[in-house]
Amino acid sequence: MENNKLREQDFLVASISQLSISGSSSPPVVARFRSESLQFGSESDSSDSVQFDLHNCQLFKLGPFQSLCISEASELSNEKIYSRGVTIQFRNEEESSAFHCAFEQWKKEVVVQGWCYDIFVGCIMADVVAPHYLSFKILAAFFTRPSVKEYQERSFGFGSSLQNGIVSSSASKFDDKIEASSAKMYFHYYGQLLHQQNMLQDYVRTGSYYAAVLENRIDFIDRVVVDVGAGSGILSLFAAQAGAKHVYAVEASEMADYARKLIAGNPSLGQRITVIKGKVEEVELPEKADILISEPMGTLLVNERMLESYIIARDRFLVPNGKMFPTIGRIHMAPFSDEYLYIEIANKALFWQQQNYYGVNLTPLHGTAFQGYFSQPVVDAFDPRLLVAPAISHVIDFTSANEEELYEIDIPLRFVSSVGTRVHGLACWFDVLFNGSTVQRWLTTAPGAPTTHWYQLRCVLSQPIYVMPGQEITGQLRMVAHKAQSYTLHLTLSAKMWGPGAEQGGILQTSSGKLDLKEPYYRMSQPQAYPMSQDQQPHQLLQTQASNPLGSKFIMPCLVQLACGLLFSIINAPKSVNMYAA
Numbered sequence: 001m002e003n004n005k006l007r008e009q010d011f012l013v014a015s016i017s018q019l020s021i022s023g024s025s026s027p028p029v030v031a032r033f034r035s036e037s038l039q040f041g042s043e044s045d046s047s048d049s050v051q052f053d054l055h056n057c058q059l060f061k062l063g064p065f066q067s068l069c070i071s072e073a074s075e076l077s078n079e080k081i082y083s084r085g086v087t088i089q090f091r092n093e094e095e096s097s098a099f100h101c102a103f104e105q106w107k108k109e110v111v112v113q114g115w116c117y118d119i120f121v122g123c124i125m126a127d128v129v130a131p132h133y134l135s136f137k138i139l140a141a142f143f144t145r146p147s148v149k150e151y152q153e154r155s156f157g158f159g160s161s162l163q164n165g166i167v168s169s170s171a172s173k174f175d176d177k178i179e180a181s182s183a184k185m186y187f188h189y190y191g192q193l194l195h196q197q198n199m200l201q202d203y204v205r206t207g208s209y210y211a212a213v214l215e216n217r218i219d220f221i222d223r224v225v226v227d228v229g230a231g232s233g234i235l236s237l238f239a240a241q242a243g244a245k246h247v248y249a250v251e252a253s254e255m256a257d258y259a260r261k262l263i264a265g266n267p268s269l270g271q272r273i274t275v276i277k278g279k280v281e282e283v284e285l286p287e288k289a290d291i292l293i294s295e296p297m298g299t300l301l302v303n304e305r306m307l308e309s310y311i312i313a314r315d316r317f318l319v320p321n322g323k324m325f326p327t328i329g330r331i332h333m334a335p336f337s338d339e340y341l342y343i344e345i346a347n348k349a350l351f352w353q354q355q356n357y358y359g360v361n362l363t364p365l366h367g368t369a370f371q372g373y374f375s376q377p378v379v380d381a382f383d384p385r386l387l388v389a390p391a392i393s394h395v396i397d398f399t400s401a402n403e404e405e406l407y408e409i410d411i412p413l414r415f416v417s418s419v420g421t422r423v424h425g426l427a428c429w430f431d432v433l434f435n436g437s438t439v440q441r442w443l444t445t446a447p448g449a450p451t452t453h454w455y456q457l458r459c460v461l462s463q464p465i466y467v468m469p470g471q472e473i474t475g476q477l478r479m480v481a482h483k484a485q486s487y488t489l490h491l492t493l494s495a496k497m498w499g500p501g502a503e504q505g506g507i508l509q510t511s512s513g514k515l516d517l518k519e520p521y522y523r524m525s526q527p528q529a530y531p532m533s534q535d536q537q538p539h540q541l542l543q544t545q546a547s548n549p550l551g552s553k554f555i556m557p558c559l560v561q562l563a564c565g566l567l568f569s570i571i572n573a574p575k576s577v578n579m580y581a582a
């Protein structure tokens with residue numbers, strides 16, 4: 001927002017009361033944002049107004065209609081100004097939210113880098129009247145500059161704890177676009193050590209991050225780092241190992257407490273790490289970052305919608321031209337043929353074809369059940385020989401993408417089939433690049449590469465399409481974000497008919513499907529044995545598949561291959577399915 005737009009902004013509030021003075025000012029009271037100050041006073045008479053310097057005041061929500069504004073004690077031209085506080089009573093929740101929003105924007109405008117104060121609750125007490133669920137005592141709230149150690153021990157910003165109660169955080173972009181129930185489940189999930197362990201045990205993932213950071217020490221030495229969604233704090237510890245000056249590890253779930261414990265147990269690194277409990281959309285940091293590190297990738301890269309948080313963190317915390325690890329992400333897509341998978345899914349609905357299930361005809365629900373099974377994207381590790389055309393990719397540059405671009409992603413599809421076969425849908429995977437100054441490293445989840453806990457994803461169409469070698473397959477993948485931190489996928493694949501009459505009419509076979517990325521079918525029960533001999537090239541594999549009418553991995557593996565594959569899975573694959581797979 002432009003500064004001159006912010007220069008004048010007034011809010012009517014129900015009343016204010018100063019902490020040091022009993023009684024409250026009579027309405028109507030106006031809160032005025034002026035240049036670098038926030039003034040409270042009666043609408044007509046400005047003589048009794050209370051003024052706060054926006055540089056050194058903070059706003060806390062006490063309840064839906066009540067907030068607390070506190071300013072730091074300071075000394076200005078030998079005049080001592082004591083810390084002051086007012087409680088503000090709003091007329092309704094909307095006005096309270098609007099005021100908080102404006103406050104954040106104004107602060108952003110006026111607060112320069114190097115913000116480093118924090119609130120301490122003093123020991124002299126007086127009553128602050130708060131709504132039923134929040135009744136606590138504060139009187140002399142005073143500010144002090146915390147020492148480095150205090151920084152390490154405490155968390156910052158909205159949502160941080162006061163000693164006598166929890167201050168609820170103000171509404172944020174995250175809360176606006178994500179359903180509260182989804183967010184609650186999500187952060188509950190990541191708050192558990194077993195799920196963090198699952199990610200840590202994905203050695204392809206964690207090893208790639210470790211290598212990317214340590215090989216690019218030059219990007220971390222003496223730099224300020226923000227770890228976006230720090231989880232256990234592992235990436236912060238890597239950044240500290242690489243010589244970071246200071247790392248701010250921001251984590252919204254209860255895992256932040258475990259991260260603190262882990263970091264405290266590694267004191268030589270931990271002294272340069274501050275864990276901040278809160279959402280990256282909401283917390284305030286004392287300084288800007290030179291580099292962001294994060295692992296925000298979900299199934300198909302975008303599931304969980306955490307990339308949006310990564311981009312918001314970039315806009316809030318990163319210096320201009322700062323680095324991002326990872327830097328870009330690519331979604332790769334190719335059509336595949338897998339009769340076994342298709343039959344497996346179609347057969348799941350057979351149950352509903354029973355006409356006499358305890359005397360009940362189930363067939364009216366068969367169609368719905370059939371479509372329902374095909375609306376689940378399949379997550380497993382598949383044999384790259386199932387692909388029938390070279391993959392195409394869609395790039396997301398984390399350093400320049402807008403958050404809104406991720407709300408709806410449209411990818412036009414165009415492939416040339418290498419074989420004649422039935423196409424059952426679209427196979428997808430992703431990779432990310434760490435564009436380090438020393439080494440560029442990719443972390444890939446491609447089929448045939450060492451398996452990660454993301455596996456790969458396939459969208460299976462209920463109606464396969466037939467293609468000839470060299471035939472064009474066109475279509476579209478449209479991904480629409482939804483409030484449950486995931487996406488609805490709309491897939492269409494088309495190919496011209498061949499055979500008698502096709503040349504004249506150019507008739508298209510088209511098949512479409514709507515899938516929910518939030519409800520995948522995890523299909524990891526079979527041993528996945530897909531070793532390729534060293535001299536076997538992908539196009540040879542496609543030819544092999546073409547001569548195999550079913551084009552499937554399940555026919556060919558010999559016992560040795562199976563044993564290799566099993567061993568490979570045991571060494572590489574994570575131990576359990578990650579519901580969010582980030």
Ligand SMILES: C[S@@+](CC[C@H](N)C(=O)[O-])C[C@H]1O[C@@H](n2cnc3c(N)ncnc32)[C@H](O)[C@@H]1O
Pocket residue numbers: 174186187190191199200228229230231232233234235250251252253255278279280281294295296297306309582
């Ligand atoms: C995939 S995990 C990665 C954890 C850790 N960085 C690692 O690599 O092992 C993502 C973490 O980000 C956290 N997270 C997701 N969205 C967040 C947000 N908006 N603000 C803060 N933390 C968030 C989750 O709670 C979760 O712990």
